[in-house]
Amino acid sequence: MRLFIALKTTPFEDELYRVVEEVKPFLKGVKIVNKKNLHITIKFLGETEQSKVPLIESSLALASENFNKFSFLIKGISGFPKEEKANVIFFDIVKGREPMILLAEFIEKEINKLGFPKEHAFVPHLTFGRAKFELQNLKIISVKDFSINAEVLGLSLISSSLTPKGPIYNTLSDFEFHK
Numbered sequence: 198m199r200l201f202i203a204l205k206t207t208p209f210e211d212e213l214y215r216v217v218e219e220v221k222p223f224l225k226g227v228k229i230v231n232k233k234n235l236h237i238t239i240k241f242l243g244e245t246e247q248s249k250v251p252l253i254e255s256s257l258a259l260a261s262e263n264f265n266k267f268s269f270l271i272k273g274i275s276g277f278p279k280e281e282k283a284n285v286i287f288f289d290i291v292k293g294r295e296p297m298i299l300l301a302e303f304i305e306k307e308i309n310k311l312g313f314p315k316e317h318a319f320v321p322h323l324t325f326g327r328a329k330f331e332l333q334n335l336k337i338i339s340v341k342d343f344s345i346n347a348e349v350l351g352l353s354l355i356s357s358s359l360t361p362k363g364p365i366y367n368t369l370s371d372f373e374f375h376k
Contacts, residue, residue, distance in 0.1 A: 198244070198245055198247065198356045199242075199243060199244055199245070199356060199357045199358070199359070200242040200243070200245045200250075200253070200354060200355065200356055200357070200369075201238050201240065201241045201242055201355055201357060202238070202239045202240040202241075202242065202253075202257065202304060202308075202352055202353070202354055202355070203236040203237060203238050203239060203352070203353045203355055204236070204237040204239060204297070204300075204349050204351075204352065204353075205349070205350045205351040205352055205353045205371055205372075205373070206237065206347050206348060206349055206350060207347045207348045207350065208347075209235075209271065209345050209347040210232050210233070210235050211232075212343075212345045213235060213271065213288060213323070213325065213345060214232050216274075216288075216340060216343050217229060217325055217326075219340050219341065220274065220338055220340055223337065223338040223339070224286065224326060224328075224333060224338075225331070225333075226328060226329045226330045226331055227286060227326040227327065227328050227329065227333060228326060228327050228329055228363075229325060229326045230324060230325050230326060230327075231363055234363070234364060234366055235323065235325065236323075236353075236355075236366075237290075237297075237321070237322070237323050238324075239297075239300060239301050239304055239319070239352065240301065240304050240305060240308055240313075240316065241316070242308070242313055249311060250354070250369065252311050253308065253311065253354060254354060254369075254370050254372075256304065256307035256308055256310075256311065257304070257352050257354060257370070257372045258372055259307060260300065260303055260304055260307065260352060260372070261351055261352060261372035261373060261374050261375060262375055263303065264296070264299075264300055264303070264374050264376070265296075265374055265376035266348055266349060266350055266351075266374050266376070267293055267296040267348070267349050268292075268293055268346060268347065268348045268349075269290050269292055269293025269294070269296075269297065269321070269346075269347055269348075269349065270290065270291050270292035270293060270344055270345070270346055271288045271289070271290055271291075271323060271344070271345040271346075271347065272288075272289060272291045272343065272344040272345070273288070273289040273291065274286065274287070274288060274289065274335055274338060274340065275287060275289045275322070275335060276333060276335050277320075280334075280335045280336055281334050281335070281336055282332040282333075282334070283328065283332060283333045283334075283335050284327060284328040284332055284333070285324055285326075285327055285328075286324070286325060286326035286327070286328070286333060286335065287322040287323055287324045287325060287326075288322065288323040288325060289322060290321040290322060290323065293321075293349070294321045296349070297319070297321040297349070298319055298321065300349075301319035302319070304352075305319070349374070350373060350374060351371060351372045351373040351374045352371070352372045353368050353370070353371050353372070354368070354369045354370045354371075354372075355367065355368050355369065356369055
């Protein structure tokens with residue numbers, strides 16, 4: 198099964214999709230993430246044996262015992278690998294980055310013990326589009342100023358099934374922060 202770990206948050210999707218609708222005319226050949234699939238990935242695990250799920254869940258339970266709820270602020274649009282030539286388009290997280298990074302580092306360390314490879318440094322962001330054919334220059338996008346506050350409540354272990362119509366996500370387990 199294909200797995201990833203995401204933040205469990207308070208809702209922000211409706212507010213963000215108003216911004217997505219405003220930005221769409223500037224994006225050519227970009228596949229927009231379905232509103233119900235918006236999430237902040239902390240760690241992509243990829244194809245994973247079912248037998249490892251309980252071990253992953255133990256790591257997430259440990260993280261939930263060691264972290265508190267925290268808030269974050271979504272503001273602005275950017276992209277990877279760079280803003281002028283982006284194939285991944287995302288909402289930027291401008292406040293609450295530090296606790297997200299610390300959480301990602303904790304999870305990376307715990308999951309690495311289970312044999313999962315270390316990823317590059319975590320950059321807090323919320324992907325909402327992927328360029329299919331040509332890189333996007335996000336500097337030409339004109340969007341009204343926006344800022345959306347949300348709170349991280351815990352973690353979710355999610356399976357992802359890829360289909361021609363897009364991925365289907367299924368939450369396997371949730372872990373609420375205890376503090």
